[in-house]
């Protein structure tokens with residue numbers, strides 16, 4: 001089997017999918033992290049697709065090696081590896097369809113029967129009371145955990161912040177049998193992060209995510225040593241060597257790779273092996289509730305280190321809610337997701353919707 005074409009598709013000017021076509025009539029779909037679609041689209045079309053056409057889609061290691069090393073002056077983080085992720089996920093979809101097996105069965109099979117997710121709120125404009133009531137509503141829907149995004153990203157102590165007030169209100173409303181996760185997107189300097197973590201411990205916060213500037217691995221290590229609350233990070237890391245350093249130097253407690261950023265399923269499995277070797281649980285970064293979540297779902301059920309509930313974006317998303325890109329939606333029920341049993345990723349795209357959203 002040979003790859004005949006790689007198609008880069010940007011929907012609604014923002015959401016980036018990749019389709020891989022083969023000479024046997026089998027095609028696959030992958031997703032690229034959004035927000036920089038014009039750049040990642042060019043990356044896939046100009047730099048990466050020419051390296052993939054003509055290859056056997058089963059040769060993922062060889063294709064990964066070519067895509068990682070040949071355009072090395074463009075990376076090796078950011079757009080290059082996000083583009084690689086879209087192609088790699090699509091290749092695994094092809095491999096699954098060609099083998100007649102769901103992708104998870106090719107990744108080691110079911111370590112667990114299904115996957116639990118936590119409700120991830122992306123809002124920063126709610127009052128503590130509003131956020132607490134929203135968390136309670138998700139508890140009533142069967143979720144066991146809820147994450148707030150709080151403080152001001154990348155402002156290093158100088159932004160607006162109602163983190164403690166929000167967590168206090170949430171704990172009061174949801175009770176003790178519900179996990180609260182706090183993500184501040186690199187809002188604090190290390191000494192402030194220590195103080196905040198100690199306050200959050202009083203409310204039994206389950207994890208404290210990206211508390212300080214990304215890549216300050218020494219600072220992360222000092223924080224992890226100083227406080228009891230688990231420190232989570234990894235959405236700024238793109239490949240196994242960065243995760244090695246995050247583990248060994250940063251000494252964080254919970255790792256957060258994202259399959260649509262970190263080079264796809266092929267690299268995720270290597271990061272997962274590193275995580276398992278160091279006894280670090282994975283709770284992925286997962287903001288795209290369509291193909292990205294689907295690819296993650298195959299990894300969640302097959303990866304031993306995906307122990308805790310995984311991230312699920314609860315905000316409205318056009319490709320899931322208004323104009324679904326697939327014929328059968330992937331649903332969360334009582335805070336759990338079932339992995340599709342059909343070959344490949346297990347989704348049938350709606351071609352008419354894709355054509356319309358491309359504009």
Ligand SMILES: [Mg+2]
Pocket residue numbers: 183185209210235285
């Ligand atoms: Mg985050």
